[in-house]
Amino acid sequence: MNVDPSNALMRDAEAASAEGIPPKMVARSVNVHYGATHALKDVSLDIQGYEVTALIGPSGCGKSTVLRCFNRMNEMFENTQTSGQVTIDGMDIYARDIDVVALRARVGMVFQRPNPFPKSIFDNIAYGPRIHGLAETKEDLEQIVEASLQRAGLWDEVKDRLKQSGTALSDGQQQRLCIARAIAVQPEVILMDEPCSALDPIATGKIEELIEELRTGFTIVIVTHSMQQAARVSQRTAFISRGELGEYGPTVEMFTKPRHERTKDYIMGRYG
Amino acid sequence: MTFAQTVSTKRKLSSRNRADTAFKMLGRGALLLAFCSLLALAIAIFSRTLPALTHHQITLDVAFEPDAFDYQTSAPSGTDASYRLIYANYGQIVGRSLEKAFPEIVDPAEKRALRRLVSPTARMQLRDRVLANPSWIGTKQRVALYVSKGAENILDANEETVDPQLTLWLTQLQDRRALSTTFKSTLFTRGDSREPESAGLLAALVGSLLTIAVSVAISFPVGLLSAVYLEQFATRSRLTDIIEVNINNLAAVPSILFGLLGLAVFINVFHMPRSSPLVGGLTLSLMMLPTIIIASRAALSAVPNALKAGALAVGASPVQAIFHHVVPQAMPGIITGTLLAIAQALGETAPLLLLGMVAFIVDLPSEFTDAATALPVQIYMWAESPETAFSNNAAAAVVVLLCLLLALNSLAMILRSRFQKRI
Numbered sequence: 001m002n003v004d005p006s007n008a009l010m011r012d013a014e015a016a017s018a019e020g021i022p023p024k025m026v027a028r029s030v031n032v033h034y035g036a037t038h039a040l041k042d043v044s045l046d047i048q049g050y051e052v053t054a055l056i057g058p059s060g061c062g063k064s065t066v067l068r069c070f071n072r073m074n075e076m077f078e079n080t081q082t083s084g085q086v087t088i089d090g091m092d093i094y095a096r097d098i099d100v101v102a103l104r105a106r107v108g109m110v111f112q113r114p115n116p117f118p119k120s121i122f123d124n125i126a127y128g129p130r131i132h133g134l135a136e137t138k139e140d141l142e143q144i145v146e147a148s149l150q151r152a153g154l155w156d157e158v159k160d161r162l163k164q165s166g167t168a169l170s171d172g173q174q175q176r177l178c179i180a181r182a183i184a185v186q187p188e189v190i191l192m193d194e195p196c197s198a199l200d201p202i203a204t205g206k207i208e209e210l211i212e213e214l215r216t217g218f219t220i221v222i223v224t225h226s227m228q229q230a231a232r233v234s235q236r237t238a239f240i241s242r243g244e245l246g247e248y249g250p251t252v253e254m255f256t257k258p259r260h261e262r263t264k265d266y267i268m269g270r271y272g
Numbered sequence: 273m274t275f276a277q278t279v280s281t282k283r284k285l286s287s288r289n290r291a292d293t294a295f296k297m298l299g300r301g302a303l304l305l306a307f308c309s310l311l312a313l314a315i316a317i318f319s320r321t322l323p324a325l326t327h328h329q330i331t332l333d334v335a336f337e338p339d340a341f342d343y344q345t346s347a348p349s350g351t352d353a354s355y356r357l358i359y360a361n362y363g364q365i366v367g368r369s370l371e372k373a374f375p376e377i378v379d380p381a382e383k384r385a386l387r388r389l390v391s392p393t394a395r396m397q398l399r400d401r402v403l404a405n406p407s408w409i410g411t412k413q414r415v416a417l418y419v420s421k422g423a424e425n426i427l428d429a430n431e432e433t434v435d436p437q438l439t440l441w442l443t444q445l446q447d448r449r450a451l452s453t454t455f456k457s458t459l460f461t462r463g464d465s466r467e468p469e470s471a472g473l474l475a476a477l478v479g480s481l482l483t484i485a486v487s488v489a490i491s492f493p494v495g496l497l498s499a500v501y502l503e504q505f506a507t508r509s510r511l512t513d514i515i516e517v518n519i520n521n522l523a524a525v526p527s528i529l530f531g532l533l534g535l536a537v538f539i540n541v542f543h544m545p546r547s548s549p550l551v552g553g554l555t556l557s558l559m560m561l562p563t564i565i566i567a568s569r570a571a572l573s574a575v576p577n578a579l580k581a582g583a584l585a586v587g588a589s590p591v592q593a594i595f596h597h598v599v600p601q602a603m604p605g606i607i608t609g610t611l612l613a614i615a616q617a618l619g620e621t622a623p624l625l626l627l628g629m630v631a632f633i634v635d636l637p638s639e640f641t642d643a644a645t646a647l648p649v650q651i652y653m654w655a656e657s658p659e660t661a662f663s664n665n666a667a668a669a670v671v672v673l674l675c676l677l678l679a680l681n682s683l684a685m686i687l688r689s690r691f692q693k694r695i
């Protein structure tokens with residue numbers, strides 16, 4: 001069963017105009033090639049501000065690739081080609097004069113496996129603000145570190161051992177450290193690629209609560225393999241299948257009355 | 273019947289255990305063999321080191337009679353009082369003291385032969401003592417004087433032709449407890465010499481250090497940056513493949529070819545000074561480069577990509593991500609590789625021979641363009657000498673070279689743990 005992308009496009013336009021708020025980020029006809037692999041085919045997606053958008057779909061369908069389009073992290077890999085248009089607040093992020101460094105300060109990212117720097121907890125958070133020159137004084141920097149850790153719900157657990165290595169924390173704490181690290185550069189959007197897949201249920205619960213809370217200050221895009229998680233944390237869900245956008249809409253609708261057979265199969269666990 | 277109890281699995285298990293045991297025994301055997309050969313080497317070297325590090329001395333009653341100091345009739349104009357002390361007839365003083373030590377000898381020829389007991393440097397020893405204590409003139413003092421090369425050979429039991437007369441006298445002195453051994457510091461304080469007892473390895477050591485300084489200063493940054501570029505920036509292409517193959521091949525090129533290259537390029541084309549640490553260092557740095565690049569690349573590629581991704585995601589530029597995170601993480605491996613290259617270069621002789629660093633160096637080199645030699649070359653030159661005393665010196669120089677490597681290894685260990693602590 002083939003999905004007509006213009007179908008999804010039209011609905012997005014409707015949804016946005018209905019609410020009267022222009023989307024935070026927009027992807028239009030994005031194609032990504034990794035060498036010979038055509039990983040994304042004509043994907044168009046609107047990310048609404050101050051919402052959590054979940055990306056779901058079977059393994060290898062291109063969820064991570066979509067996510068990485070929004071902060072140009074796909075460029076890390078060799079022989080990657082991206083075409084189409086991606087904008088943040090109307091600004092084309094693939095334009096020639098765009099500084100990737102500045103873009104990534106606006107669009108932060110949290111990875112599947114916690115990847116704290118092998119440095120102290122303090123330095124993990126302070127690294128971003130330092131390279132961007134966000135703090136004038138040492139006190140400013142300490143202020144940012146504390147605020148970021150507070151925001152990530154980690155402050156109480158680590159405030160007495162900021163000098164300890166970030167890698168010495170538990171997996172769940174490490175992942176919150178990575179979230180705090182992303183928050184510290186004061187981004188507008190946070191991209192999360194399966195942030196809970198390496199965590200136990202309790203740590204996962206904490207991160208989910210955190211995402212719910214972060215929504216008030218950030219726009220969040222999250223890739224997840226767990227339908228329950230998508231249902232719990234997101235307001236919108238995009239179903240991606242074989243590099244194409246299968247279906248996109250409010251999470252509630254998606255899970256109660258999916259329009260496409262394939263989406264339904266995937267959600268019911270019959271495919272993927 | 274469970275799986276583990278079936279006959280065939282049991283048989284397989286026991287044969288597997290036997291293979292394990294056999295492998296362990298083989299491993300232990302290999303270790304033992306390596307240890308034994310190392311021990312033999314150590315014994316061979318250290319047994320020869322001791323004679324090279326000690327001097328035998330004869331304690332004599334020396335009378336500083338004033339007539340010996342007036343034997344130069346007139347001091348040249350423009351010289352001061354010390355002239356008299358410097359040019360005194362110390363040979364006569366030594367000779368008379370020896371004759372007094374053996375009063376039973378009357379034959380004048382035999383009396384003259386007595387002087388073969390002490391080293392020609394004994395006169396210098398006396399002169400230095402007198403210069404320090406001018407009041408000794410006219411008095412009698414007990415002074416320890418270095419024995420001659422011949423006497424040294426007898427006392428060290430070297431394989432030289434032995435003079436029976438000297439042996440007899442030495443036994444007599446020994447009975448009188450007039451012989452002593454002292455630590456010979458000349459080995460560490462002087463340059464090379466024609467006389468084994470006054471030859472030192474300091475010039476060669478300094479030459480080695482200067483050479484290594486040049487080669488590390490060049491090969492470490494160049495090697496590290498090449499490795500970073502190849503590993504992190506260069507996209508894989510036919511060109512990078514060719515470069516990679518070439519680097520791997522360069523690591524296997526015999527070192528003498530690098531010497532030829534250095535001779536042709538640095539000396540003949542760029543007219544850099546022959547025999548200098550500069551040329552030696554440049555040539556050795558070419559030799560060290562492949563080792564450093566290969567080791568650094570391995571260390572860099574072992575750093576998880578997620579680390580770099582994390583840095584990029586907070587807005588670090590690729591250069592920042594690499595130099596703030598990836599390189600420090602790879603540093604222990606890079607240091608190990610560099611050390612390996614230094615150790616290799618430190619022991620290298622062949623290319624230096626071609627670059628003229630085989631010179632007979634008496635004065636310490638103080639600049640990178642001074643003529644110099646290196647420790648392994650010095651060892652080669654001394655070991656080649658037919659005199660046993662020189663080959664003992666060579667053994668001592670080997671020990672110094674080993675100590676230098678040990679010091680380098682410790683330094684690397686400290687640096688490594690420093691980097692790991694930062695992490």
Ligand SMILES: Nc1ncnc2c1ncn2[C@@H]1O[C@H](COP(=O)(O)OP(=O)(O)OP(=O)(O)O)[C@@H](O)[C@H]1O
Nearest residue numbers: 034037039057058059060061062063064065066077
């Ligand atoms: N660095 C890369 N080089 C080459 N091909 C890649 C690369 N990254 C992804 N791909 C390919 O692109 C396609 C999409 O990959 P992507 O990682 O986006 O999938 P995903 O939906 O995130 O999968 P998962 O749920 O397993 O993480 C896959 O076919 C994958 O093989």
Ligand SMILES: [Mg+2]
Nearest residue numbers: 063064065193
């Ligand atoms: Mg993925």
